[in-house]
Amino acid sequence: MLRSKTSIVLGLAIAATAALSACGGGGDDGVAARVGLSKPTVRVIHAIPGGPNVDVLQNGAKTNLLNEPYKFVSTYRSVDEGNQLFSFNVTGTNTELGRATINTHTGHKYTAVAMPGSESAADVVQIDDPFEKGLFSDKARVRALNASFNAQNVDIYLTTPAVDLNSVTPTFAAVAFKSTVPASGQDSIDLNGGTYRLRITTAGSKTVIFDSGTLTLANNADWLITTIPVDGIKATLPNRIKVLVARGDDESQAGLELVTQPSQ
Known part of the structure; x- marks a missing residue:
């Protein structure tokens, strides 16, 4: 019985993978994400028109997202579960425009949006997306x-x-x-x-x-x-x-x- 159930799950996963490939499903929309088993992921967005270019830091350390301009949208990045601090600094400086601490969970996708706040600071809005999407x-x-x-x-x-x-x-x-x-x-x-x-x-x-x-x-x-x-x-x-x-x-x-x- 166990082998039969395993075969069914494997068959569904293979069929779903084929279906996603045929209709354009990307790496952020794979089988693991749809069944809630993927690592948590985070993307960041620079939505401050006229704002300076930014460096993005994670837990105090610079990421490879450097000198990013207004309209920048990162791909989703895998992170560990738990609190993850994302901050936006003026490029090449320690001047922080804004930050958000995101409490991440398996299967969820998160977005941190730097948006207009004041002339010297940004507001950062975070979004938790459970990503409960049907397999097919x-x-x-x-x-x-x-x-x-x-x-x-x-x-x-x-x-x-x-x-x-x-x-x-x-x-x-x-x-x-x-x-x-x-x-x-x-x-x-x-x-x-x-x-x-x-x-x-x-x-x-x-x-x-x-x-x-x-x-x-x-x-x-x-x-x-x-x-x-x-x-x-x-x-x-x-x-x-x-x-x-x-x-x-x-x-x-x-x-x-x-x-x-x-x-x-």
């Missing part, structure tokens, strides 16, 4: 973060391009400043791959303050949609925002900046 699922996984102090509560719509916003509810409703939807500790939402349009309104309104135009969301994509002030920490105009998309499925252009497009 090819759904894309999406989450939203509001890093815009000048647009402190927003509704975010990710729809097919021609949809009238008056006919739908937000994909991510009432996303507050420094908060994510779904919240840290909950799974990202699942969406089918395809053609989408990202529109953002002030919470409870249908007045669009950001419109991406047409986007392609791939099968098995892993997106963090982050709103940020167009003018960085010196922003004074309310609701003047742009979007940084961290794409876990595309290492060649992981940090994709979107600016609002003319009305369609």
Whole structure:
């Protein structure tokens, strides 16, 4: 009986590996991750427009993430379980912009986002993603973060391009400043791959303050949609925002900046 069960598990793993390879599953979306057996992983994001380049430190020691500019999104890095301190220093100095201590667990993926704080410091938001994804699922996984102090509560719509916003509810409703939807500790939402349009309104309104135009969301994509002030920490105009998309499925252009497009 034990041998039979082992064979079944092995067969499922082989089939899942083949399925993931066929539909573009990457190293961060393998079988071990989907069954919750992978080592914890952490990625870091530099989301401070106009901010200095940064060196990333882990537990006080420099990593190989050095002199990284705004829009930088690292790949997921394996770490040990337990408290892991990640800090962002101005490149080549001991001047720390911000830090986050992440309590890591097997099977989880974590993100530390350096976002606009004050002129001399960054706020660092951490996100815990349990990554509970079906073994054979090819759904894309999406989450939203509001890093815009000048647009402190927003509704975010990710729809097919021609949809009238008056006919739908937000994909991510009432996303507050420094908060994510779904919240840290909950799974990202699942969406089918395809053609989408990202529109953002002030919470409870249908007045669009950001419109991406047409986007392609791939099968098995892993997106963090982050709103940020167009003018960085010196922003004074309310609701003047742009979007940084961290794409876990595309290492060649992981940090994709979107600016609002003319009305369609």
